[in-house]
Structures are given as C-alpha cells and as structure tokens.
C-alpha cells in the first residue's frame with residue numbers, strides 16, 4: 035500500500051444482499067456479497083476506494099417508513115448510480131463480502147433501506163484510488179466527520195493488520211451524538227482508556243469522539259479535538275500521517291492544520307458523480323500544480339477520491 | 351435467421367459494421383471504456399468535443415440529476431488539440447470501428463484550425479461539428495441557432511476537411527430544426543447528428559439558486575427521447591430523405607427498442623449517450639438487440655428499417 039492502491043479490473047458485477055441493518059435513526063449498514071469475478075475484483079479493494087450502485091430498480095420503503103422531510107424527495111425517479119465506499123471487506127470461500135455504511139439523505143439512499151437478504155444489486159467497481167501509506171510513518175491519525183467514518187474504519191483494519199509498527203488513533207466528529215454513525219459507544223472505563231468506539235476498538239485502535247453540541251466526548255469540532263491531541267503528543271510530525279474523510283469544510287480545516295504542522299495528510303473528496311469511471315468529467319476537483327498560483331481540475335472518481343491535502347484548492 | 355440479418359450500413363460513403371455509436375462527451379477518449387466493452391465492436395466512436403487549446407471546464411456542480419434525465423454543464427473540458435493528437439489519437443487509430451472527432455470552438459478560425467489538423471490524420475473517419483457553442487465574436491450567440499452562422503462555420507470547415515465525413519450536430523431548441531439542417535447540408539455537411547442537449551435549469555428551493563455552478567446545463571437522458579425521435583423524423587422527412595444524407599439519431603437511448611424507434615423515425619445510425627454512465631457497455635447489447643429485432647420481423651437488411659415509419 036505504499037503505492038497508491040488503484041482498482042483491480044473494474045467491471046459491472048452483481049452482488050447479493052446479505053444484510054441491511056439500521057444502526058441509528060438515519061444510518062444503516064448494508065452487506066453485499068460477491069462471488070466469481072466480482073469476488074476477485076473486490077477482494078483487494080483499498081480503504082477509500084468506492085463503487086457505484088444501481089438503485090433505480092430498488093423499491094421505495096413503505097410510506098410510513100419514509101421520514102417526513104424526505105417524503106417529497108422520495109417521489110423523484112432515479113437515473114444515475116450512487117457512489118459509496120466501504121466500511122469493511124472480508125473474503126471467505128471464494129466469496130467477498132463488503133459492507134457499506136450509509137446515511138439516508140435522498141431518494142437513492144432511501145431506496146437502499148428497502149434492500150433485504152437475497153436481493154441483488156448491480157455494482158460498478160472497484161473504483162478510484164484509496165488511502166496509501168507513505169514511507170517512514172509511525173503514527174496514523176484518522177479524522178472523520180459524519181459518514182466519513184466508514185472508509186476510515188476499513189483503513190484502521192488494514193493498518194493494524196499490515197502495518198503493525200504504525201500507531202493508529204481515530205477521531206470521530208458529528209454535530210450531535212445522534213449523528214455519529216456508530217452502533218454504540220463503549221462504557222466509561224473504556225472511554226477513560228481512550229477507547230470510545232467499539233468499531234475501532236475491535237482493531238485495538240484508540241478513538242476519541244467530538245460533538246459540536248457537546249452531547250458526547252469533546253465539545254466542539256473534531257478538528258479542535260485533533261489540535262488538542264497534537265498539542266499533547268510528543269511524536270515527530272514527519273513520522274505522522276493524517277487520513278481524513280467527511281464534509282469538505284472539515285477537510286479544509288484538517289488540511290490547514292496539517293500544513294501548519296507540516297504533517298502529511300490525505301483527504302477523501304466527494305463530488306456529484308454521473309459515471310464514476312472517468313468518462314463524464316462531472317466530478318472536477320480543483321488542484322494546485324507545481325507552478326505557484328496555477329490550478330487545474332482533476333477528476334474525483336479516477337484521480338481521487340483520496341488526494342494529498344496539499345494539492346487541493348479548498349473553497350469552503 | 352439472425353445470422354442472415356445484415357446490420358452493416360453505408361454511412362456517408364463509409365461502411366460501418368453496425369449502426370451503433372457512443373455519443374460525444376459520454377465515452378471519453380475510448381480508453382476509459384475498455385474495461386467495460388470492446389469499443390471496436392461499435393459501428394462508430396465519437397470523442398468528446400476537442401478545442402484548439404485545453405479547456406479546464408466549469409466549476410462544480412457540473413451535473414444534476416432530474417426525473418429520468420440529467421443536466422450537464424461540463425464546459426467542454428478537454429485536453430486540447432495538441433495533447434489529443436499526441437496522446438489519444440494513436441490509441442484511437444487502433445480501433446477497428448469508425449472514429450469521429452467532435453470539434454468545438456468559440457470562433458470560426460478555431461473550428462477551422464482544429465478541423466484542418468484532424469483531417470490530416472488517418473485515424474479519423476470524420477468530424478462531428480458541435481455547433482452548440484457560443485460565438486465570442488458575436489457576443490456569445492450560439493452558432494447553431496442562427497442559420498447564417500451555421501452556414502459560415504459549416505462551409506469554412508468543409509473547405510479544410512478534404513474527403514473526411516463532415517457531420518453537423520444539431521441543437522434541438524431552435525424555432526425550426528429543419529431550417530438549420532437544410533443550411534448545414536447546403537453548405538457541406540454529408541451527415542447530420544441530432545439531438546444535442548436541451549438547455550435547462552434546476553433550482554435549489556432552499557437557497558433559491560440554480561444548482562449548477564453555470565446556472566444552466568444541457569438536459570439529456572430518457573426524458574428527452576420522444577422529442578428527439580420527433581425531431582429526427584422531422585429532419586428525415588423535410589431534409590435528408592430526398593438527398594440520401596444519413597442521420598445519426600440520439601437522445602435518451604438506453605434500450606434496444608429506443609434505438610429501433612430512432613431508426614424507424616429515419617436515423618441510419620444511433621448513438622448512446624447518458625446511458626453509458628449507468629450501464630457502460632450497453633451499446634454492445636443494443637447492437638445484438640437490433641439484429642434480433644430485425645430477425646423477428648423478417649428484415650434481412652437494416653436499410654429496410656430506416657425511415658420505415660407508417661403514418662396513419
């Protein structure tokens with residue numbers, strides 16, 4: 035993974051649903067299973083890579099299961115696929131299972147909630163470039179906002195399995211405790227030991243929680259929590275790497291901190307995507323070039339979604 | 351029966367193995383699609399619009415989904431003529447289908463410069479002229495909406511393309527598309543493609559702002575198909591039928607029956623656009639399906655189907 039991990043053979047594959055569990059008011063975890071060529075293609079998918087799901091044929095949930103604020107949006111027909119990254123990937127007996135952590139925000143994700151075991155979904159992937167590990171790193175800091183927590187859990191698993199000399203700490207932020215996409219927080223004793231979230235603790239990874247309203251953990255933005263942690267840390271900045279995924283405004287703040295402290299930093303960007311495979315040019319991300327003041331557009335789906343934070347021109 | 355059906359076509363003087371293309375701007379420079387389909391199995395491939403200089407394109411959001419369609423305002427993002435010729439043409443030359451390069455410009459000189467250079471390449475079967483571009487010398491009026499501009503740009507490009515096919519791509523939202531089509535044909539087009547996208551807008555009702563950074567964008571996808579079929583049929587009847595000029599029909603094609611509808615309406619060939627985003631490789635399925643349709647109707651040569659609309 036010291037190289038950028040790019041996609042194995044991309045293709046259109048059918049996956050079978052093996053679970054779709056509600057883990058919060060608007061959060062679900064969807065399990066998909068691939069066999070055959072799909073299993074092979076997705077077996078080695080890197081953290082931060084993604085896939086495009088066709089949800090256009092998926093039924094809406096019954097009316098009483100549709101949140102009021104989405105009742106209007108639910109009427110919209112879907113044409114394009116929807117991009118999702120993964121929270122976990124496992125292989126067993128020539129099958130590959132991938133889990134998607136998702137938030138219900140519109141007609142596509144709403145339809146996703148009605149998927150149940152044995153349903154099939156058309157998936158294009160694996161797509162894009164995931165997180166990579168630069169040489170000489172001893173500390174990895176995973177900073178997520180909201181749904182960004184998904185791919186960073188996948189990364190925690192990979193880092194702890196394949197890069198055992200790297201110390202990993204996760205920071206998870208959200209507006210309120212209800213908007214943290216985790217099943218349940220650990221008890222107070224674990225929290226005092228630095229383990230707030232079971233999803234990270236299962237890999238032996240310490241985690242901290244930050245909520246804007248102080249309803250859990252650090253009161254304030256997750257970036258302030260990160261700053262406080264960095265203030266106390268005696269690790270050398272060159273030996274650290276920050277991985278971040280979440281809303282763009284948060285990524286911009288993380289990138290700024292990384293720049294000020296001279297820490298390597300990778301951010302996972304999100305754009306509206308029509309194709310996900312580099313043919314429509316819809317997912318432009320403004321990036322700096324080697325020449326001062328000059329910028330070009332790169333494609334989020336094929337050049338990213340994970341970028342070195344130094345290259346991004348943030349607007350928020 | 352199916353193996354006896356001939357779906358190869360004569361398209362403005364060249365032989366194509368089948369009548370299915372992929373549409374400009376929806377299939378990149380071909381290399382991006384190779385994981386999903388054998389591009390050579392298409393009848394024709396059309397690149398995204400190429401301009402004289404590289405263009406970065408518009409700010410984001412560049413697209414927004416609508417019911418059964420999408421708006422795009424990509425802004426002709428492309429690598430520019432020089433890089434296209436050096437980096438992309440060699441790979442396109444290896445394809446065994448006919449390669450068309452779509453060209454765009456902001457002045458007639460720009461169109462001519464790009465056309466002249468591309469016409470000298472053996473890899474290129476023809477050019478598709480995107481005339482839905484603003485003419486900066488005339489305050490940004492779209493070339494394609496003004497018959498005198500259509501004449502000026504078509505004849506200027508015709509002068510430099512030698513024996514390459516010159517296909518003019520018609521914008522659909524004009525008072526009478528046949529007037530534009532007639533002018534294009536009179537001034538040198540030996541094929542027409544239609545339709546390009548319809549200018550449209552989606553508003554965010556929370557902010558009361560347009561969703562696209564460019565405010566407006568081009569509507570494509572299944573939503574426009576019935577209008578596109580109508581316009582193809584109109585141009586076929588009023589302009590091209592008597593002259594034997596082929597039409598490349600497009601707009602919302604996603605299924606075999608969509609493609610067959612366009613052919614019955616008068617298109618000699620069809621192009622798949624937005625559907626490539628959802629089902630890359632669907633163009634290949636459509637080729638097989640057209641063959642199957644012909645077989646089921648005892649049509650031995652696809653020619654018999656072109657413009658076979660029965661009017662009650």
Ligand SMILES: Cc1cc2nc3c(=O)[nH]c(=O)nc-3n(C[C@H](O)[C@H](O)[C@H](O)COP(=O)(O)OP(=O)(O)OC[C@H]3O[C@@H](n4cnc5c(N)ncnc54)[C@H](O)[C@@H]3O)c2cc1C
Pocket residue numbers: 084116117118119120134135136137138139140141142143144181184185303304305306307339
């Ligand atoms: C590479 C990548 C990985 C992703 N991974 C995940 C994931 O693991 N879990 C997850 O829950 N979501 C993920 N997303 C986001 C997910 O794709 C969207 O939530 C989904 O497309 C929403 O579809 P919808 O039909 O429910 O809502 P839409 O109606 O499509 O969108 C709902 C709202 O979000 C806005 N919106 C939609 N797309 C974007 C965008 N790209 N940028 C800004 N605003 C937008 C719309 O304007 C609308 O207000 C990812 C996106 C990308 C690009």
Ligand SMILES: Cc1cc2nc3c(=O)[nH]c(=O)nc-3n(C[C@H](O)[C@H](O)[C@H](O)COP(=O)(O)O)c2cc1C
Pocket residue numbers: 314373374375376398399422424426452480519545546547569570571572574600601602603621622623624625
């Ligand atoms: C994202 C996108 C980009 C496009 N880019 C171009 C372009 O560069 N030049 C051009 O002539 N047409 C372009 N088109 C128009 C298509 O070639 C086609 O005419 C139109 O989309 C209608 O077909 P469809 O409904 O099958 O997509 C583009 C369409 C889309 C959706």
Ligand code: FES
Pocket residue numbers: 306307308309310311312313314315316317333334335336
């Ligand atoms: S989503 Fe089409 S190019 Fe990135």
